[in-house]
Amino acid sequence: MVSKGTKTQRDLIVEKLGTSVDWYAQKLQIGGMTLELIALSSLVDIPATNLRLLKSGGEEAHTWEQLWAVIGAVEARGDLITGLLEGRTLLLMPDGTGGAWVQSEKRPLNRSINPPVNQNIMVSSKTAFIEDLITNLGLVRNELRSPALKQSIISVGSVYKKRILMLSMMNAAESAFVYDCEKALRAREGDDFDSLAQLMRWLGRKPVWNPIPSYARTESPHETANFLKKGRVVLLIEGYPDAIVIPVELSDLLISSEDRDYPAIAAAMLAAFRILGVLVAIAAPAAYVALVSINPDVMKVELIYSIAQSRVGVPYPSITEALILLFIMEMLLEAIIRLPKSIGPAMTMVGGIILGQAVVDANLVSNLLIIVLAASTIANFTVIGYNFALVIRMSKYFMLGFAALFGPLGIVCGFYLLLSLLCTATVMRKPFFPVKPLEQKE
Amino acid sequence: MRSWRSVRMVSLLMLWIGCGGLIGGCWDYHDINHRAMPVIMGIGQGENKAYQVYLQIPIPAEQKLVIKVVSSEADTVSEAVDQIRMSIENYIDLLSVEMVVIHQSIAEQGLREALSNAIRSRNMSPKALIAITDSDMKRLLSNSKQAVNNDVTTFYKFANKRAGWTPKTAKTTMMEAFASTRSYTEDVLIPIIRPGDDTVLSFAGSAVMRQGKMVDRMNAEETLLVNVVTNRYYGAAVEVLSDTSVTIKSAHMKWRSRLNGQGAEMNGRLSIQATLTETKSDNPKSEIVKELTALLERELGQLMKKLKNSGSDPLGLGNYYRDKIPFEKLQRWRSDYYPSANITYSVKVKINNYGSLMQRE
Numbered sequence: 001m002v003s004k005g006t007k008t009q010r011d012l013i014v015e016k017l018g019t020s021v022d023w024y025a026q027k028l029q030i031g032g033m034t035l036e037l038i039a040l041s042s043l044v045d046i047p048a049t050n051l052r053l054l055k056s057g058g059e060e061a062h063t064w065e066q067l068w069a070v071i072g073a074v075e076a077r078g079d080l081i082t083g084l085l086e087g088r089t090l091l092l093m094p095d096g097t098g099g100a101w102v103q104s105e106k107r108p109l110n111r112s113i114n115p116p117v118n119q120n121i122m123v124s125s126k127t128a129f130i131e132d133l134i135t136n137l138g139l140v141r142n143e144l145r146s147p148a149l150k151q152s153i154i155s156v157g158s159v160y161k162k163r164i165l166m167l168s169m170m171n172a173a174e175s176a177f178v179y180d181c182e183k184a185l186r187a188r189e190g191d192d193f194d195s196l197a198q199l200m201r202w203l204g205r206k207p208v209w210n211p212i213p214s215y216a217r218t219e220s221p222h223e224t225a226n227f228l229k230k231g232r233v234v235l236l237i238e239g240y241p242d243a244i245v246i247p248v249e250l251s252d253l254l255i256s257s258e259d260r261d262y263p264a265i266a267a268a269m270l271a272a273f274r275i276l277g278v279l280v281a282i283a284a285p286a287a288y289v290a291l292v293s294i295n296p297d298v299m300k301v302e303l304i305y306s307i308a309q310s311r312v313g314v315p316y317p318s319i320t321e322a323l324i325l326l327f328i329m330e331m332l333l334e335a336i337i338r339l340p341k342s343i344g345p346a347m348t349m350v351g352g353i354i355l356g357q358a359v360v361d362a363n364l365v366s367n368l369l370i371i372v373l374a375a376s377t378i379a380n381f382t383v384i385g386y387n388f389a390l391v392i393r394m395s396k397y398f399m400l401g402f403a404a405l406f407g408p409l410g411i412v413c414g415f416y417l418l419l420s421l422l423c424t425a426t427v428m429r430k431p432f433f434p435v436k437p438l439e440q441k442e
Numbered sequence: 443m444r445s446w447r448s449v450r451m452v453s454l455l456m457l458w459i460g461c462g463g464l465i466g467g468c469w470d471y472h473d474i475n476h477r478a479m480p481v482i483m484g485i486g487q488g489e490n491k492a493y494q495v496y497l498q499i500p501i502p503a504e505q506k507l508v509i510k511v512v513s514s515e516a517d518t519v520s521e522a523v524d525q526i527r528m529s530i531e532n533y534i535d536l537l538s539v540e541m542v543v544i545h546q547s548i549a550e551q552g553l554r555e556a557l558s559n560a561i562r563s564r565n566m567s568p569k570a571l572i573a574i575t576d577s578d579m580k581r582l583l584s585n586s587k588q589a590v591n592n593d594v595t596t597f598y599k600f601a602n603k604r605a606g607w608t609p610k611t612a613k614t615t616m617m618e619a620f621a622s623t624r625s626y627t628e629d630v631l632i633p634i635i636r637p638g639d640d641t642v643l644s645f646a647g648s649a650v651m652r653q654g655k656m657v658d659r660m661n662a663e664e665t666l667l668v669n670v671v672t673n674r675y676y677g678a679a680v681e682v683l684s685d686t687s688v689t690i691k692s693a694h695m696k697w698r699s700r701l702n703g704q705g706a707e708m709n710g711r712l713s714i715q716a717t718l719t720e721t722k723s724d725n726p727k728s729e730i731v732k733e734l735t736a737l738l739e740r741e742l743g744q745l746m747k748k749l750k751n752s753g754s755d756p757l758g759l760g761n762y763y764r765d766k767i768p769f770e771k772l773q774r775w776r777s778d779y780y781p782s783a784n785i786t787y788s789v790k791v792k793i794n795n796y797g798s799l800m801q802r803e
Contacts, residue, residue, distance in 0.1 A: 208448055292474045297537035297567065304479060304538055305594050308502035311475040318473055401459075405468050 009080060010096030013038065016081050027094075030054065031061035031070055036092045039104060043087035048105035064098055073100040082161055110135065116219035117241075118386070124258050125222035133163055133238045136221075140167060140234075140243075143225035150178070154185045162193035165236040172231035180428055181233050181246070196244065199235075203246065205427045211394055213387040214427035216245040216252045226257035247430035250422065253388045254278075277382030281392050282418070284376040285322050286403035286411050288369060292318040294407030310366040319404040321365045325373050326396070328355065333377075475502055478532035479539075481590055482597060483566075485556070486545040486579040488515040493548075495522035498583045500594055501532065509591050511583045519556065520563065536565045541597040542616060543583075543635065546576040546649070546656065554654035557620040568617035571601050574649045574656065577636045585637035596642055603676050609669040610662040610679060612648040623654035626773045627760025631660065631668060652754035652776070660748075667745050671695050671710065671757050683733045686721040688793065690714055699762035706763060706783035712738065717795035727793065735789045742787045750781050759783070 007015075017023055022042035028035055030053055037053070039046060053071055061067035068074065073091055076083065076099035084090060089104040113135070115121065116128035125143070129136045141149065148170040155163045164185060168178045181203060188202045196215065205214040215235075218224055224234055224243040235244040245252070254274045259267035292311065296304050314321060332351040336344050356374075360367045376396065381389050395418055402410035425432035484496035494515045500507040512530065516522035527534045542560075544553065560566050575582055589596045599605035601613045612631035622630040631648040638644040648665045650658040660668070669675050675693040692715045700707045716734065749755065753776055760775040767775065 207451075208445075209452060293471045294468075296474045296477065296479070297535065301481070301538060301540060301595050301598060302593075304474065305500060305502060305507060308474045308477070308479075309505065309507070311473065312502050312504050314473075314475065317471075405463055 008096030009076075009099045010036070010038075010092055013080055013084070013090075017084065026050075028053065031067050033061055033064070033067055034094050035067075036094060036096075037089060038084070038092060039089040040084055040087070043085075043104075043107060043109070044089055045105040045107050049089055049102075052105060053102065064093060068100055071102060073102040075099075076101050085161075113139070119219045121220055121222075122258060123261055125220065127221055128219040129221060129224075129236075129241045129243060131239050131241050133165055133236055136236045136243070137165060137167075139221035140224055140228075140236075143221045144169075144228060148172075149228070152182055154182070154189065156185065156189050157192045158190050159192055163238045164193075164199075167228060167234040167236065169228045169231065172229055173233060174231060177247075177428060177430065178233055184428065193237075196237075196240075199237075199244075200427060203428050205425075207424060210421060210425050211391050212421065212425050212432060213385075213391070214246065214248060214425065214432070216248040216385055217242045217387065218245065219243075223257045226260070247427045248432060250433050253383050253385060256384050274382045274384070277379040278392060281376050281379040281382075282395050282399055283411055283415075284372050284379070285326065285396055286399035286414065287408070288372045289318045289322055289400060290403040290407040290411055293404070298408065307366070307368055310368050313363045314366055315363075318369075319400065321369060322373070322400060325359070325365050325369055326400075328359075329373060329377055330393075472533040472535070476532055477535045478530050479535050479537075481539065481594055482541050482543060482583060482586070483536070483539050484513075484543045484545075484575075484579040484583055485519060485548060487547050491515045492517045493519055493522055494579070495519055495526070496579055496583050497523070497526055497534070498586070498590065499530065499534070500590060507591055507594065509587045511580070511587065513580070519559065520565075523565075537567050539566055539570050540595075541571045541573055542566070543573045543575050543579065545579060546574055546634075549574045549632070549649060549651075549656040552653075552655040553619065553651075554623045557616065557623055557654065560616060561620045566616065568615065568620070570616045571597070572614050572616050572619050572632055573635045574632050575635050576646070582635070582637045586642045589642040600643065607676075608679065609675050609677060610666045611645045612665050612668070613674075619651070619654070622651065627755065627764060627775050628758040629653070629754040629756045631665060631756045632656075633665075634659065650749070650752050650754045650756060652752060657754055658748070658752040663741070664745055664748070667741055668756055670712070671742070671745075680719065681716075681734065681737065683730065683737060685723045685725060686730055686733075687719050688716040688730065688734060689719045690716050691794075697759075697762055699759075699766070701763065701766045704782075704784065706759075706779045708759060708762065708783060708785045710742075710785070710787045711790065712742075712787060713790045714738070714792065716791060716793050718793060727796065731791045731793060734791045734793075738789045738791070739787055742789070746785050750783075753777070753781065755780055759785070 017040070020040065022040045024041040024044075024046055025036060025038045026046075028037050028050070037046075037050070039049070056071050061070050071091075076090060080090060080099055083101060087104055087106055089102050091100045091102055092098060110130050110132045113127050113130060115126045119128070127139060129139060137151070146169070150168050150170050150173075152166045153163055154166065155161045166178075166182060166185070184203050191202075193199070200214050201208065203214070216227070218227070219242045221243075224245070227243075227245045228234055232245050232247065235246065237244065255267070255271050259270055262270070291299055292307060296307075299307070311318075328351070332347070335351075336347055339347055356370050359365050360370060380392050380396075383389050383392055395414075398418070399411060399414040402414035404410075406413060422433045423431070478499045478501055480497040480499045482496075482498040484498075486494045486496070488494040494513055496511060496513040499510050499512060501510060510530075512526050514522045514525040516525060523534065523536065544556075548556075561568060586596065593599075600611075601607050607613060612633045614630045614632050619630050619632065622628055629651050632651055633648050634646045635643045636646050645662065647659050647661045649656045650660055666679055670690075670693040673693075673695050675690070678689045678691060680687050680689050694713050696711045696713075698709045698711070714734070718730065749757070755776060760772070760780065763775065763779065764772065767779065771778070
């Protein structure tokens with residue numbers, strides 16, 4: 001029983017929530033006893049809850065505890081405010097003490113389970129996570145019916161609480177790692193949750209300035225189950241319609257769990273295309289600049305002259321040319337995200353076809369560059385996960401700078417630096433680029 | 443504390459990249475459309491000065507190429523290129539030169555220095571082909587203008603196995619020619635080209651080089667034999683016998699070398715696979731084999747005699763003695779060992795296709 005000084009439980013609640021628009025308190029007579037029902041009407045369907053309570057409370061009850069048993073209430077321990085904010089219904093004795101929780105009929109605030117919105121799934125389970133934590137847990141359980149599924153709930157935050165559910169498979173995950181993750185999160189229980197980037201800092205992501213995300217996101221419970229089976233730790237965060245998988249490994253960017261459903265050779269081909277896609281996306285604009293400005297001699301003679309002809313009259317160096325077109329491309333990508341779905345295709349048309357053609361006709365860029373950048377932009381998104389595609393989008397500029405300075409040699413140096421970055425990235429002391437011993441846990 | 447350190451790290455990184463910018467020298471780069479990339483370089487004897495250098499330069503313009511032939515006279519090749527550079531609007535980049543044509547008069551004086559300069563200066567690609575001409579250089583370059591305008595790779599195609607190269611012409615890159623001027627044990631052949639009447643070029647055999655000096659000439663048939671013996675045979679060449687002609691499909695050479703009291707002794711086993719292409723009479727198989735074997739053995743014997751007389755070793759036979767002759771004696775391979783070497787050939791011919799018309803054995 002939490003009651004400080006002379007204030008009753010009711011007083012404490014009224015003090016914090018009494019002025020809210022959705023504050024709801026009502027006297028009820030159940031089982032011959034009068035009690036007060038308190039809930040937030042925006043979260044709880046009050047008439048339905050009332051109706052259920054009145055129906056179940058037919059029997060005569062003599063004590064407060066007896067009444068609990070009749071209507072299925074439990075003693076309210078801990079923070080009552082948080083409970084109300086989570087959408088539970090509180091019963092109080094008329095004197096404002098003796099709080100008990102009763103199951104609410106919740107308002108339907110969540111969307112139903114639908115196919116994923118941002119992730120296309122070709123041939124596996126089509127369900128996707130929603131914003132509700134417990135539904136998400138159910139979806140994972142539905143994929144992975146196993147008592148080995150270990151869960152721990154951590155609620156972080158001081159002003160507001162955010163529940164984070166940490167899942168792992170006891171037989172597959174490294175217990176020390178799971179323990180470390182949980183400890184790191186528990187240590188931050190007093191801090192308010194703000195973003196995933198902050199969460200990753202809590203989890204000891206290193207180096208801090210590293211642009212490579214240290215987690216993979218998936219909307220699919222099927223994929224999540226596969227990650228769990230591989231021994232990863234999965235975080236379900238309240239309000240996030242995806243699972244956060246740590247640690248992420250390089251292969252997660254290139255091999256999707258969907259690939260396991262295809263014949264091995266076909267899956268290998270897909271992985272090879274994705275690797276090629278990443279290389280093209282990163283290196284193609286850089287290679288254009290390096291070859292056109294610095295070392296044309298490494299190309300075949302036919303190519304040298306056809307490129308030279310396509311660049312006749314272009315007034316600035318190739319790096320400027322590439323940057324101009326890349327910026328247009330980036331603006332197009334950004335604008336399409338912001339635009340309503342109905343205008344998107346029109347924008348693609350204007351941006352891609354009309355602008356591209358006009359820019360070549362106006363002799364502002366060479367038409368080879370259009371081909372190179374289109375290929376690079378398409379290839380950019382072959383990698384799995386939008387947050388990794390962003391890193392590739394960025395490293396393109398990094399490589400472009402190196403290529404403009406040092407030519408083909410610079411591309412080699414740039415790749416060397418990118419690889420070093422990959423190799424140093426860790427989260428919770430787990431490397432991004434693991435060199436695994438031969439025996440595999442499954 | 444940590445953020446302080448990462449700020450320092452990032453600023454160090456920026457400084458490091460900034461320093462990289464200083465050494466990059468990117469302000470000296472020339473964009474591809476501001477470069478003039480000559481396809482052929484011709485080096486002839488000047489009237490007043492040592493060299494007359496010609497460059498055939500395709501200059502990119504919209505939708506087409508404009509081909510220019512520019513020449514300049516100077517005492518060194520690089521000075522001549524420098525003079526041309528002044529009068530051409532673009533930056534001249536010699537790295538894409540496909541072929542260097544040298545006039546016979548210069549080749550006879552020796553190419554040792556010219557080749558070392560070209561390789562040392564790194565201005566030219568060592569993969570560039572080298573050729574000798576005995577005709578007017580100006581005409582040779584002007585003649586090929588139209589062909590180059592249609593296809594800038596014309597010269598490259600002459601030497602490309604997958605395009606127009608035949609084993610009857612020699613193919614030598616600048617690096618090979620340079621290496622041979624420094625080698626104790628190997629020389630090269632350099633093709634001799636002339637402007638063709640209807641075609642871009644006509645091949646007039648090849649020049650036999652001895653340590654970078656042209657000492658003799660060879661005709662197409664002899665060049666073919668050299669390519670066969672050095673295992674550079676590729677494609678198909680026709681050998682004409684008395685009544686029949688056969689196409690050599692593949693040729694493989696294997697050497698056995700010995701050093702005894704009399705000097706070097708070598709035996710080459712040449713295995714030839716051929717098909718019958720034309721025949722006038724119904725000669726039996728064995729006859730054709732015998733005839734072709736005898737023909738090749740005779741021709742190889744003559745070739746060796748000619749090569750020994752010139753003292754040049756384009757077959758690289760000396761290479762087989764690198765582990766047998768001490769190094770200080772090896773430098774006298776061309777004078778002491780090679781002329782007196784006893785070189786024999788045993789030819790093994792296999793005809794694997796007589797055509798379905800040939801029934802009799």
